[in-house]
Amino acid sequence: MRKVMKNTAMLLLLSGFILCGLGLTASAQAADDPALLRSVQSRLATDTVIRGDFTQTRQLTGVKKTLASNGVFVVEKTRGVLWRTLSPFPQTTRVTQGEILQKDGDRVLMTLRADQEPAVNAISRVLFSLFAGDLTTLAEYFDHHGQLDGDTGWQLSFAPRDAALRTVIASLSMEGDRVVRRVTLTSAAGDVTRIAFTNAVTASALTADEHAQFE
Amino acid sequence: MNTPSLNKAFDDLRYARRHRVLAWGWLGILALLTVVLLIQPWRGQIDTDLLALLPVDERNPHAEAALKTLAQRGERQLVLLLAAPDTATAQRAARQVREILRDAPLALQSAPANVEKLLGLYFPYRTGFVTDQDLHWLAGADQAAQVRQALSLAYQPFAGGTLNWRDDPFGFFGNWVMQLGSASPARPYGDTLMVQTADRRYAVLLYQLTQSAFSSDLQTRLETGLTNVRNELAQHFPDVQLLRGGIVLHATAAAQQARFEMSLIGSGSLLFCVLFAWLIFRSFKALRLILLSLAAGALTALSLTWLMFDRLHALTLVFGATLIGVAVDYGVLVLAQHLNDTPERWHRFRRLLPSLALVLIAPMLAYFSLLLMPFPGLRQMACFIVTGIAGAWLSIMLWYPYLVPSQMPVTPLAGRLMQALRHWPRWGGTRGQWFITVLLAAVLGFGIAQLKTGDDIRSLVSSDPDLLSEHGEVAKALELPSPAQLFLIVGDTPEEVLQHEEALLEKLTPLFAAGKLTGFDAISRWLPSQRRQEAAQQAQQALTGARAALSKELELPDDWIAVSPVAPLTVDEWLAQPATEPLRYLWQGRSTQDGRYSSIVLLKGLHDADTVRQLAAFDDDHTRWVDKPAEVSSMMGRYRVLLSSVLIAAYVLAPLALLAFFRRQTWRVVMPSLLATLGTLAVMGYAGIALQLLNVLTLLLVFGMGVDYGLFLTAQRGDARAFLAICVAAALTLLSFGLLAVSSTPALRTIGLTTVLGIGLAWLTTPLFRLPAPEALASSSGSV
DSSP, X not given: OBOOOOHHHHHHHHHHXXXXXXXXXXXXOSOSSHHHHHHHHHHSOOOSEEEEEEEEEEEOTTOOSOEEEXXXXXXXXXXXXXXXXXXXXXXXXXXXXXXXXEEETTEEEEEEETTTOHHHHHHHHHHHHHHTTOHHHHHHHEEEEEEEETTTEEEEEEEEOSHHHHTTEEEEEEEESSSEXXXXXXXXXXXXXXXXXXXXXXESSOOHHHHHHHO | OOXXXXXXXXXXXXXXXXXXXXXXXXXXXXXXXXXXXXXXXXXXXXXXXXXXXXXXXXXXXXXXXXXXXXXXXXXXXXXXXXXXXXXXXXXXXXXXXHHHGGGSSEEEEOOSBOHHHHHXXXXXXXXXXXXXXXXXXXXXXXHHHHHHHXXXXXXXXXXXXXXXXXXXXXXXXXXXXXXXXXXXXXXXXXXXXXXXOSSOEEEEEEEEESSOTTBHHHHHHHHHHHHHHHHHHHHHOTTOEEEEEOHHHHHHHHHHHHHHHHHHHHHHHHHHHHHHHHHHHOOHHHHHHHHHHHHHHHHHHHHHHHHHOSSEEHHHHHHHHTHHHHHHHHHHHHHHHTBTOOSOHHHHHHHHHHHHHXXXXXXXXXXXXXXXXXXXXXXXXXXXXXXXXXXHHHHHHHXXXXXXXXXXXOOHHHHHHHHHHHXXXXXXXXXXXXXXXXXXXXXXXXXXXXXXXXXXXXXXOOOOHHHHHHHHHHHHHHTOOOSSEEEEEEESSHHHHHHHHHHHHHHHHHHHHTTSOOEEEOHHHHSXXXXXXXXXXXXXXXGHHHHHHHHHHHTOOGGGTOXXXXXXXXXXXXXHSGGGGGGGGGEEEEOTTTOOEEEEEEEESOXXXXXXXXXXXXXXXXXXXXXXXXXXXXXXXXXXXXXXXXXXXXXXXXXXXXXXXXXXXXXXXXXXXXXXHHHHHHHHHHHTOOBOHHHHHHHHHHHHHHHHHHHHHHHTTTOHHHHHHHHHHHHHHHXXXXXXXXXXXXXXXXXXXXXXXXXXXXXXXXGGGOOOOHHHHTTSOOOO
């Protein structure tokens, strides 16, 4: 096999890393700074469901215009992640066990299934293990450092350890308190994506509507 | 003393003088062979591949070359999988194993293909690399949909990695690269290649052997390394399971097995031989003589085979161990003649000379015919046996006159056996005997009529079941293709080959969809034909409108809009890239024989015979279906037929050769082995054992030895001492070949069983056709 770092697969892998930050919970594992990770975790909410709004800007290499978009997101620790862009045009990305699906309204734009692409399984697994609080996985791929801000805040920066991973991601940073507030991702090709999360609330269960979207 | 006897004595004396020169000469040659054996370095090459015994198929040189490339590539590969419950454990175990195997004769290989580097190669040609699915979409999408697709990717929250959106705005190239992913389920995770299935994590370690898989030095060192790995895992990683895959493991197991069986069969034969000879002769001198001829035979066989072949096949050695049983025959024949016999030794020896010369004819005829066959392995076995027999025979002929005791007393066992001959029935052509004969002919005929033939090579290959199941899991986890059933694509130009490949893969689509095949390895996955690349570029011209709209909306420079055509990536350029090296085995290149180009398409998940039949139906001039097991089996069949005609020819030619000596009694010489052969075939028919190449080969052996028995008994005119010699020779052969039945190699078991049946029957039937005893000779008109 080859070091295929497929764009789509990898970007979704990243989505896994980032989104899971929203739900980081359980015990800290061996890491560069286990004490820091433990502290961050202790500041994060433990609820099963987190939902809220996001605003995103992208600065693509060679493209003058800054691409701005916004939408809503839902994370359910056992089922997966729903990422719904509302503006400038509606689009939904859903990551569940064994499948990654992208929809434009009701039209399916792309499906990646684990039985066709093994990486999908890995991605959703990483995602799920992280939702379950398995920090070891994250620490395996990234060096990290950061700090605690005040009584509730924190900042973490991640840099890929593996050369193969570095060909896709240059760096990744996040900050937050009970939930993740801001994420910045710089791709290896130089594209910069900034996401800010607002109105994040935690809950113990999905709404009926959200439930339907996971089906 | 009268004149004739004086003449005879002088004659004997002259003969003795000549003989002395030859005896010393032979001793010199043996000394030379010993030196050869000692200075010739032990190359340690013991072949265990049963296919090495078979000739290459000359009819399809492209296919043979392709299979050879695959075999050479496969021979040097070793795959270790570490199965663990989670990724982290698997990775830690993999690091530890790599450390332990640092000094093993192995070179760690990185991922089979470095896509990261390939991306750099493909990038300038990317407009030509579009999947079928995207081409289909492109054909139906209007400008709005095209723009929407590109914008969707641009806004994708985490899109972009190695590639800029600007360079692949519609994601076509990304999707094409993505489909390369189905080439293998292994993915790099950190410093380790991993395969993840629903319930297991496998760390994959790909190794290349630094020496031949058949080198015993490598096998020993590798074995040590793997034992250390197993100990380490047991101690520190109790939940990690080691799975091994590689030809070298089978070769090691088979070589160990062969060595064990060789020593077991060798020492067993030797033990029986010594024990039996002791019981018959009760003489240390006789024992020493038998062992001497044996040693001379073994020395000749080993050193000459050594000189002529650069690797020894395990089967040769195991088969050769049974030579013990054959080589002592002649010694026993001579020694038995000395029992209770007083004439002067030179005279007695000259009297034996004709019989001793004749007994060489049949086995030499049989084995020389094997030497002429295009079987590398069988030639080696025949060489081993012919030289061994010749060595033992020469030693007996040249040295025994000096070494045999002038007289040997008859021991009780020998006496009883010699007595037994008198009570043995003898064919006299009576009414009752004819009746039995007709009955027996019916029984034999009925049995032979039921004889089946079976040439499936797989029934002869044995392998360690543990290794097989481990290999099965490795192949399943890594989705390894079948190495012996594949398509060979042939074309006049490289471009033609790629186009034929693409056409074939399109035809296979229903089989992939139905799950009959799970995947494939082919060069066209990595390099589309030029025609296809051009078509993809052409199709993208339809995107100019969408690109103009995007450029306006996202504020891109105007020169981004037009996509200028590029010359397609060619096979030569592709092959020249270091990154494509791990995939080059799929490209066979240009044949030196007919100047045509060829490549192979390997298939994954091929299991059922029905699919194999469907695939075989795709066979045409450009797309050859190669099914090695089926081909070998059919070749085994062809050679079974050929060897059967050799056997029949031997039964026709040997009597003709012997006719000059035995005249009207020739039938007595041939009858026992003929009956034994027919009897063996009938038993196999009744028992439902399929006749195959190795049985026919063994029947050739039965012919050689059976004719010897008949010949000796007839030449010695039904002498009881000759019968004793035959009893001893047959018993030794039965014991030594009988030991082959303990072999774990089905091929050797088959040989053992057939020999025991054939030689046993030959032994029992030989006395039936003896000449009337000398005292009765006067009354009968039988002439010799």
